[in-house]
Amino acid sequence: MNGALLLDAWQDWECPNCGATERTRPIPAGAARMHTCPRLHMLSAPMVLAGSDCKVIAVERGDYLNGEQQRTGDDGRPYMSVITERADGSNDALAFAAVAVCKIG
Amino acid sequence: MAWTDSRIFTQAMFNPLLAAAWSTTEPTTYGANGLSADNIAVTLWGTGITPNKDDVVGNTGYNTGQWASGSNEIKDATNWPAGGASNLLAGKAFTAGSGNVMFDANDRAGNGNVTIAAAFGCLVHDDTITAGTVAKQGLCYNYFGGSQSVTAGTFTVVWDVTGVFKFTN
Numbered sequence: 001m002n003g004a005l006l007l008d009a010w011q012d013w014e015c016p017n018c019g020a021t022e023r024t025r026p027i028p029a030g031a032a033r034m035h036t037c038p039r040l041h042m043l044s045a046p047m048v049l050a051g052s053d054c055k056v057i058a059v060e061r062g063d064y065l066n067g068e069q070q071r072t073g074d075d076g077r078p079y080m081s082v083i084t085e086r087a088d089g090s091n092d093a094l095a096f097a098a099v100a101v102c103k104i105g
Numbered sequence: 106m107a108w109t110d111s112r113i114f115t116q117a118m119f120n121p122l123l124a125a126a127w128s129t130t131e132p133t134t135y136g137a138n139g140l141s142a143d144n145i146a147v148t149l150w151g152t153g154i155t156p157n158k159d160d161v162v163g164n165t166g167y168n169t170g171q172w173a174s175g176s177n178e179i180k181d182a183t184n185w186p187a188g189g190a191s192n193l194l195a196g197k198a199f200t201a202g203s204g205n206v207m208f209d210a211n212d213r214a215g216n217g218n219v220t221i222a223a224a225f226g227c228l229v230h231d232d233t234i235t236a237g238t239v240a241k242q243g244l245c246y247n248y249f250g251g252s253q254s255v256t257a258g259t260f261t262v263v264w265d266v267t268g269v270f271k272f273t274n
Contacts, residue, residue: 030217030259044263062251066110069265070250080250090218090257097227099207099265100111100245102118104274 012050015039022047032092041073045082046092053087071096108225112158113245113270114165120238121231132237140208141197143233145244146189147213147262149179149224156226156246166239167230179224184217185260188241190232191216194269207268214261221260223252229269245270 013022017039024033037045040058048054061070061078070078084092113122121131121139136142146167154171157164164170167188171177180187196211226248234242247269253260 030214032259032261059251063109063248065250068110068248068250069267071263071265078250081253084258086258091255092258092260093253093255094212094261094263095224095249095253096263097247097249097265097269098111099267100113100229100247100270102113102270102272104272 013047014050015045015047016052016054016056017045020047021050040082041075041077041079043071043073043079043082044094046084046094048084054084056082056084058082068098069101070098107152107155108248111226111245111247111270112156114243115159116162116165116238117242117244120162121234121242122244130237132231132234132239132242134233134235135231135237136233140199140231140244143231144190145194145197145210146230146232146241147192147194148187148189148228148230149185149221149260149262150226150228150246151177151179151223152225152252153177156248162238162242164239165243166234167228167232167241167243169239172228172243179221181215181219181221184215184219185221186216188232189230193232194229205267205271205273207271209264209268212261212263214259217259218257219260220256222254224254224260225249225252227262 013033033047058079059081061080082094120129121135124131194210198209230241230243
């Protein structure tokens with residue numbers, strides 16, 4: 001019997017903080033799966049490939065807020081980034097830029 | 106002083122952003138359809154500069170004044186290249202809300218893994234403007250609130266939920 005072998009590829013994702021899981025088709029290089037993480041103050045955080053040796057942390061804004069409008073967690077604190085730290089020493093960063101505001105009047 | 110906040114350049118508000126309020130000639134090559142048609146680039150900057158929202162227009166362009174690339178721009182040859190011409194904003198939108206108008210765009214990731222040390226903020230400039238005010242005129246600068254670094258990983262600028270910049274009343 002002749003026939004084509006149909007491969008069905010997928011990737012498993014998980015959040016090391018809240019335990020959320022997801023299975024998707026392979027995503028493009030550089031793309032990320034995001035979710036709103038209840039264990040990271042409801043910030044938008046990346047999911048990691050299941051089984052990855054890493055941690056995902058939220059970093060509070062280092063400077064005074066000074067009237068800025070920046071991403072705020074459900075604890076009311078401003079956060080400047082969510083960082084994925086891998087066991088090999090590499091890391092990814094989502095840097096939360098404050099919005100530039102012109103106040104009229 | 107270094108970075109303290111995020112601002113729209115006063116000269117960018119004067120022209121081109123609010124140029125239609127007067128008979129002001131817009132910068133050379135500024136798009137007839139404004140930011141929607143222009144290439145808007147993002148570059149990363151260290152703590153060696155003190156952004157000045159009221160700087161003269163000639164000092165607000167990319168690679169002018171204190172925005173001279175030199176050692177102040179945080180860059181990678183390939184994945185966060187100088188000038189940001191290959192890091193253009195996509196998904197641009199200009200929308201009105203209650204008491205505000207905001208310019209928004211998709212979050213800006215680099216082109217791949219990078220090693221970046223101590224990026225404190227970004228400059229958003231109009232890469233389509235070639236002259237008339239200043240080439241590559243800066244629109245705004247956005248502070249991250251501290252030092253940001255990555256090692257052999259991705260660096261993504263995530264805009265606030267209320268946009269890249271906004272006008273409020």
